[in-house]
Amino acid sequence: MDHSDASLHAFRVGLPNPADALSTCFSTSYAGIIAFMAVATEGSFAKAGERLGIGRSAVSRNVQKLESQLSTRLFLRTTRSTHLTREGERFFENCNQGVTHIVDAMNDMLDLRHGPPRGVLRISSNVGFGRKVVAPLLAQFCEAYPDIAVDLILDDKPADFAAEQIDVAFRDGCIEDSSIIAKQLVPMQMALCASRLYAEQHGLPMTLEELAQHECVNLRFSGGRVYEWEFKVDGHMRKFLPTARLTFNDADLVLRAVLEGRGIAQLPGYQIADHIARNELVMALRRHVPDDRGHYICYLCRQHLPSRIRVFVDFMTEHIRALNLLCLDDFYIDSLESERQA
Structure with a gap:
């Protein structure tokens, strides 16, 4: 070991870890500083104790320990009065700045919880729902809450609340993650649909087995997986991965291909409800639509929820539920009758 290595070794062995030194210093002086600040503010040890x-x-013991630690006399004490020394006045001025910062920090946290909604709100949503439902509502939300800045992230993979610092996430399907609070906004309806032109030229599948005879349009998620169509048959979930000539990684392109009569696809109700109402699309196998799915708004904890998150959840819940996102409400009974007759 050369001289420099020996010196470095001695330094490491002889000196305490800086973090440990800070911890020891803070723990031994904290009570003394609190007592000191109270005496300096109240003007006496008795009033500081109260x-x-x-x-x-x-109070006196804590101040004495602090004075010993600082090797400095902070108070001039007589039987009638207590005054700060010049060193005490300097120490009080410096400590008071720190106390002010701590009080401001605490008030800021309380204001986030109880005060007017403000700050940055980081939101995650799958691409289709975020583009079609969430994004159009943001202008109205920002107008109602001008002190909130919104950061919307569209991604089809589930949001990692901690790693991505997500405040609120919109999720579809069945929520099985017990670590999050999931509030259902509306049921999620996945309906098999086709254009009227396609239905006239090729007909519609009447059973799951007939799906193999039709042109299908697939959706590929951002992670590379192709979406499997889901159907409920005799109370049980059945999945079907169709063979397709057209596959897109964007739900809007899937919808456009269906509207153009290029095939059939299973799409969420929020995407097709307007087209169904305008008779641009027709549905098939409606009796097999899954009924255990939902569109959810999710966050991590109900306790100590910042007001910016609370007002956003309430706003989106109210406004999304007011939208007509269901494609089956007006057609479900008729569809059952038509399929029975067929």
């Missing part, structure tokens, strides 16, 4: 809810002797 302010802190401890005895006068305890």
Whole structure:
């Protein structure tokens, strides 16, 4: 070991870890600083004890320990009065700045919880629902809450609340993650649909087995997986991965291909409800639509929820539920009758 290595080794062995030193210093001086600040503010040890809810002797001991640690006399004490020394005045001025910062920090946190909604709101949503439903509502939300800045992230993979610092996420399907609060906004209807032109030229499948005879349009998720169509048959879930000549990684392109009569696809109700109402699309196998799915708004904890998150959840819940996102409500009974007759 050369001289420099020996010196470095001695330094490492001889000196305490900086973090440990800070911890020891803070723990031994904290009570003394609190007592010191109370005495300096109240003007006496007795009044400081009343302010802190401890005895006068305890206040005095804590101040004495602090003075020993600092090797400095902070107070001039007589039987009639207590005054700060010049060193004490300097120490009080410096400590007071720190206390002010701490109080401001605490008030800021309380204001986030109880005060007017403000700050940055980081939101995650799958691409289709975010583009079609969430994004159009943001202008109205921002107008109602001008002190909230919105950061919307569209991604089909589930949001990682901690790693991505997500405040609120919109999720579809069945929520099985017990670590999050999931509030259902509306049921999620996945309907098999085709254009009227396609239905006239090729007909519609009447059973799941007939799907193989039709042109299908697939959706590929951002992770590379192709979406499997889901159907409920005799109370059980059945999945079907169709063979397709057209596959897109964008739900809007899938919808456009269906509207153009290029095939059939299974799409969520929020995407096709308007087209169904305008008779641009027709549905098939409606009796097999899954009924255990939902569109959810999710966040991590109900307790200590910042007001910016609380008002956003309430706003989106109210406004999304007011939208007509269901494609089956007006057609479900008729569809059952037509399929029975067929």
